[in-house]
Amino acid sequence: MSEQHQSHGFSARGVTGADSASSDPRGTVRDLPQATVTRLATYLRVLGVMADDGTLIVSSEELATASGVGSAMLRKDLSFLGPNGVRGVGYDVTRLLARIEAALGLDRGHRVALVGVGNLGHALARYGGFGRRGFTTVGLFDRSPDRIGTAIGGLTVRDATELEQACRDLDVTIGVVATPDDAAQQVCDGLVAGGVRCILSFASAPLELPAHVEIRRVDLAVEMQVLSFHSARKTEPDAAQTAVGLGGRAPRRPARSASKDLGSTKNGSVIAP
Amino acid sequence: MSEQHQSHGFSARGVTGADSASSDPRGTVRDLPQATVTRLATYLRVLGVMADDGTLIVSSEELATASGVGSAMLRKDLSFLGPNGVRGVGYDVTRLLARIEAALGLDRGHRVALVGVGNLGHALARYGGFGRRGFTTVGLFDRSPDRIGTAIGGLTVRDATELEQACRDLDVTIGVVATPDDAAQQVCDGLVAGGVRCILSFASAPLELPAHVEIRRVDLAVEMQVLSFHSARKTEPDAAQTAVGLGGRAPRRPARSASKDLGSTKNGSVIAP
DNA sequence: GTCTGTGAAGGGCTTCACAGCT
């Protein structure tokens, strides 16, 4: 429906749909590159610290450095949200913060259901991180009789068989799966049946879901194995490399997230400079 | 140094260094695309299940489907390890498993130090996932007097001030940071000083490290916020979409990892089909 | 005939470099 507008420098394949291009008068934005979405969350965090410090204005260079990206990429990321800065000056910290929050939909508040309160799930339930920035945990579920009925962080663990109905009743928007692999698919099915369309899974099992459900997986085993590869690439080399690594007291380099959808460091190379 | 060899269809920018191209007679492989490394870990898991089931031969189509990727991509990924299959037949499960394990350096065994045994760290310490597949947790550290001296999963929590020396003594190859943000940089410095060159961080603070240190970050807040964006993109739309979502009982779609370095689903689009 | 291995085409993301506003 409607017409392409194509107001930005990219092609038309972002992460939204329907109309493409810019942002409507209010906060919502249409069509952001996947990689940009991931980084916006990073900028948000840095901006939060700056706001707390009382910083009022920040330049793309400063914010980029603090976020561990290049200033050009930062500017392009922000440009997808429409004009956000003042040329010759910089960005208004508070305004930019609000702009990104709106773009990520954090201003609507999210209701989170957590399934599986074993080792990891229990830690997540008590983890404050979910509570902040617009996320509220509204339900805990497990299938173990030992855990059902126990209280964690103010919530009582419910029977996983109630999951579907509870998701509807509680109006859950995001489901977090922290169960063993063998239960993950079934749990996801329950979440989806309950109307949940966004899932964060810590199970390593591959999951099948309807196309309209968005899933993100965090697999610790994969992360460790990727590191293992890089470790191997540093331990056994045919010499030459440590020479470089030590020669000039290698300059510090900002860290890039592993969970980003794209380009960890930026180029994929990890060889000595 | 040395010469480029360029035996594969890609350009010369993989993730290793020194010589490029193929694999030496033994297991080690030089120059893999970052994205391929991440997926190899996924294949490994699926192959493990198949091996346990007694499957002897698997085709690229089968393995790809079970891993949630396209068969062409799977074949290209595997081709970086050299010839692994038999044309007209498929891949020998056991052999491929061993090949990937060797390529990821999992056959050397890794010694892991975990710093921060609070909420999340405690769960990770007890999490069996690290223990399997060649990873051995050899040290737990924290700076809280309440935790130092306690035992978790057979290990005693040590004072974080001992970190640097302990990393040397224990020959730690991978450090896991599960501390609060304000301690993360200091902990990383300690790990690096102790000779650790691969770090997995759960802190959301950006970290600065020497260029020869590989870091991967898992940031739960970022994951949640990315989901928030997608949730917003599904909740408020201008109609038209639910129609599609329900119309044909949307076919199941394999899940892609969030923690991959590249292309979650493959295209970045999340609009209705 | 079947299935692997791979050049070539296509797409998305990042980097560069500069136009444009203050």
Add this chain to the structure above:
DNA sequence: AGCTGTGAAGCCCTTCACAGAC
């Protein structure tokens, strides 16, 4: 003069389609 916003170039990755081995 300074800094943002952005076309264009380049890079890396994915997908296609087929040559090649069994």
